Amino acid sequence: MPSFLPPIRAAAYRLPLLSGWRRMTVAAVAGAVAALALAPLDLWPAVFIAVPVVVLLLDGAGRRRDGWRGGIRPAFAIGWAFGFGYFLAGLWWIGAAFLAGAENLVVLMPVAVVALPAGLALFWGAGAVLARLVWSPGWPRVVAFAAAMTLAEWLRGHLFSGFPWNSFGYTLAPSPLFMQSASLVGLWGLTALAFLAAAAPVLLLSIGPRRRPDRLAFLAAALLFALHLGFGAVRLAGGPDEAVPDIRIRIVQPAIAQNEKWASGEEDAVLGRYLALSAQPRADGATPNLYVWPETAFPFFLTERPQALAAIADMLPAGATLLTGAARAEADPRAENGLRVYNSVYVIADDGTIRDAYDKVDLVPFGEFLPFERTLSALGLRQVVAIPGGFDVGMRRRTLVLPAAPPAGPLICYEIIFPGAAVEPGNRPGWLANVTNDGWFGDTPGPHQHLRQALMRAVEEGLPLVRAANTGISAVADPHGRILAQLPLGPAGALDADLPRALPATLYARLGDGPFWTLWLLLSGLTIGTFIKTKTRD
Missing domain, CATH: 3.60.110.10 (Carbon-nitrogen hydrolase)
Incomplete structure (x- = not known):
């Protein structure tokens, strides 16, 4: 076992035990850390730290004795705080518009800077609730989290005229190498991949009977991410595109x-x-x-x-x-x-x-x-x-x-x-x-x-x-x-x-979100199937 894992595991075990304002503060900080992956900083490894923290917090959302209903409120609070931190850190600059030619609207700056992230975070709160409703121990919870949060992001991009700015898929799009899979599954497919890959490191913390299947699931997620980068490398290998004469x-x-x-x-x-x-x-x-x-x-x-x-x-x-x-x-x-x-x-x-x-x-x-x-x-x-x-x-x-x-x-x-x-x-x-x-x-x-x-x-x-x-x-x-x-x-x-x-029309240009929904339905089916199997066994 790598020497750095035991202290990380010890710290991770404390996260599900947090409650109240401490839990929400940690979730909000995790969201702000995840936003470091956005342009112009492009610190994309940050999501591999931030998202596992949120998964661990959600592990503790169902500790109350009154069953699944008891997990809804804390799950929503965790998801909302995670989203608020992410959107506040990623969209604070909107306030600059009220200082550049719109000074008579400067009174609205706090509303724009705070209320907008708070409103957008409602989608992530709902996504966390949906994930927690089908939460199963081990690797299935990572799949549930990715499927639910991706659906929340898709809804944010479409409801009420839609606002897909800084969708989570952009956190793993720092360069053209990372973007090429969008030609197949679009932004929403990349969003599903980003949530899945970013949450996967939490599986390395598993012990006991879940250790082996969780490690295999982590390797599967790592392989998927490697294939994503490999596809990008192959697609870019042809060199510069021709110019129109x-x-x-x-x-x-x-x-x-x-x-x-x-x-x-x-x-x-x-x-x-x-x-x-x-x-x-x-x-x-x-x-x-x-x-x-x-x-x-x-x-x-x-x-x-x-x-x-x-x-x-x-x-x-x-x-x-x-x-x-x-x-x-x-x-x-x-x-x-x-x-x-x-x-x-x-x-x-x-x-x-x-x-x-x-x-x-x-x-x-x-x-x-x-x-x-x-x-x-x-x-x-x-x-x-x-x-x-x-x-x-x-x-x-x-x-x-x-x-x-x-x-x-x-x-x-x-x-x-x-x-x-x-x-x-x-x-x-x-x-x-x-x-x-x-x-x-x-x-x-x-x-x-x-x-x-x-x-x-x-x-x-x-x-x-x-x-x-x-x-x-x-x-x-x-x-x-x-x-x-x-x-x-x-x-x-x-x-x-x-x-x-x-270029000739891409798969995404021809089929739109069809490939994405196929991927999402596979993730959702896997989530629901394992959840039912777990509940039946219990």
Whole structure:
């Protein structure tokens, strides 16, 4: 026996005996430790310490004499505290939005920073209860924990419009090597693997009759994780992906401060910055023919400023195209101020004409629109974006046709965090165009986490990613999630790159969450089967 195991085992045996605030404190600390695995720190081994602690705490949740019902309340408390620590440590940076151009909403900062993690943690509390209801000694409890917590994460990503930011699968996605299995089972499959693999080390602490089967189960989990990494290595072994011929991209990162983006009188200066960065010569002397500008690039409605479209036409070389974020207005007498305003992407040709447009479908609650607007606005609240009534919701996801480049799948900011919803069904694009403004969050983990999720979508769909961010991180990545070029967070600049060629549709792109649900049903069936067998034997 390794010399380090006895003291670890002795400490582990004390964890199930904890109760009350001590138990919740340990669970919350474990959640915060697990969050160290998220971008930008990427300390992924942390989950192999944090998750076993939670499993041991749940072991002690059923010690009361009043049977399985007695374990529900402590199980929920453990799961909730674990989730609260994880989400608080992983999402604290959301408070920065209230200090960057939304100072009149600074009173809401504590609500956002504390209440959001507390609300998200409810899903993990429910997951812990579900796991504890089918808890069996030894390795089956690890499978039960993985199945229940994965279901909780899937529900968090779908219910009430969904918020899958920092789903647990991202804790084991620090590099493209770890991401490639997403092309088979997507983010939710990686989430199941992350919970299963992270919980498995607790099996090394088993003694007595359970020691041998638990060790074998640990080896099975380790083998599964090794196969996951091996698949990633094989998939990346082919080297760089080919580029689409004759497509030369220029991404503009203007680094416009939030208090300038919508400031009155800054319209010409903002447009001038975009035009100047776009007009800079490439290092290789070639002329770009596909320009990408970030989300809501203009502090005005582009269709109301023909001189702005004329300036863009003068800047664009012959045959070039601009893909840009912009606010789009549509007259509607029923809407506030007679206008419906959309967060959109325009396709602008070299003659300054708008050839196509896409309106954002997934709006950020409290950021771009105010839920329960009539009630909350009466209390003096409004959305962070300073547009009366907020943005309106687009009709559907759609692929944009470009004059001289492969069709683009536009994803505006937050839209790229939703797995399985990145492209228009039945109309697969040639690349993902993610335009965003992460300037709200400053130099915090937020922009790094956002980029990581965008890379995961590229791997899932087998599509290259072109990402234009106001303050960074702008990047071009291939369909394997490898970053080929990027601009760092903060400074202004222009990024030149070729467009990688798309891969054939991945298994995940073809079947969606089907492979994940097959895996989840296997885990659940194994859990329920062993639980029934254990109860029958007892």
